[in-house]
Amino acid sequence: MTQHPLGILACQIDIPTMTTAHQRDMHLATTAAKVRAALQETPADLVVLPELSSMDYSRAAFDNLDVLAEPIDGPSFQSWRQVAQDYNCHVAYSFARRDDTGTYISLAVVNPAGALVGHYDKLHLAQYGASMEKDYFTRGNHLFTFTVNGLTFAPIICYDIRIPELTRSLVLDHGADVILHSGAYYRDASFATWHDFTTTRALENQVFFLSLNRAGEHYGNSRLCYPWMDENRPPVRFAEHDEQLINLVIDPAEIAKARQTYSFLKDRLPSYSKL
Numbered sequence: 001m002t003q004h005p006l007g008i009l010a011c012q013i014d015i016p017t018m019t020t021a022h023q024r025d026m027h028l029a030t031t032a033a034k035v036r037a038a039l040q041e042t043p044a045d046l047v048v049l050p051e052l053s054s055m056d057y058s059r060a061a062f063d064n065l066d067v068l069a070e071p072i073d074g075p076s077f078q079s080w081r082q083v084a085q086d087y088n089c090h091v092a093y094s095f096a097r098r099d100d101t102g103t104y105i106s107l108a109v110v111n112p113a114g115a116l117v118g119h120y121d122k123l124h125l126a127q128y129g130a131s132m133e134k135d136y137f138t139r140g141n142h143l144f145t146f147t148v149n150g151l152t153f154a155p156i157i158c159y160d161i162r163i164p165e166l167t168r169s170l171v172l173d174h175g176a177d178v179i180l181h182s183g184a185y186y187r188d189a190s191f192a193t194w195h196d197f198t199t200t201r202a203l204e205n206q207v208f209f210l211s212l213n214r215a216g217e218h219y220g221n222s223r224l225c226y227p228w229m230d231e232n233r234p235p236v237r238f239a240e241h242d243e244q245l246i247n248l249v250i251d252p253a254e255i256a257k258a259r260q261t262y263s264f265l266k267d268r269l270p271s272y273s274k275l
Helices: 021-041 075-087 158-162 164-172 191-205 252-261
Strands: 006-012 046-048 090-099 102-110 116-121 146-148 151-157 178-182 208-212 223-225 244-250
Touching: 006 021, 006 208, 021 075, 021 244, 046 075, 075 090, 075 102, 090 116, 090 151, 090 178, 102 151, 116 151, 151 158, 151 164, 158 164, 158 178, 158 191, 164 178, 164 191, 178 191, 191 208, 191 223
Parallel strands: 006 046, 046 090, 151 178, 178 208
Antiparallel strands: 006 244, 090 102, 102 116, 146 151, 208 223
8 A cells, every 4th residue: 555644733732730620621622622723724644642641740630640540431532532533633642541450641542533543551650850650650561553544653652762672662563654752751850861762763763753742841842753864854843842733744755765775674683682
């Protein structure tokens, strides 16, 4: 099947402080209205939101997960499935998911029919700097990929980027063309190294790598990395702090060209463990 360029609406959104379900639901309605306005102006095949896009990332919010966490078909799903149906697109959104096994930092995807395609639960929980996830969340136990217009997308979440085996497996074993990296990157001591990881993961795997942060005084600086980048092909850079919804184009021809020109993946040895 011939693959054609695909449009993504990447949403570096502001997320207010919250401790109640009413505040969460008001935020969902506000964000959905912004996304609708952007899609009305420029349609997209896929909308992507940052880590825990439905709620605040803070200890105060996490102390109220009893009311802020949701089932898989909860308020976040109901909000974004309607957007997906109304604008004939996929939506990838993140929320605190709770079931009888635990509470997870999850990313779910709904399709244009309003159906749940699947979900990913964060595999690696961050417990350093401004992060305190192991105090509140359960780590996931599965991978997840989905396709849009013939392209394979694989979500990972924030700290997952620092474990290279995960992205490598998604590309080599699961055929990912685009890594969707939703984060909540606070400007702590680890912030300065984040972009180095995005560049490395994109180039070493020769894929598109969308690393999407939330907006705000202590956040921002999302970016899209290409399968090949140099002084003539830099990454797409988002605002340093401000909220910004950007339309991006994913052209699969760029993946094929990068892999034909630079044979990183093809030149790998079958194994290095016994050398």
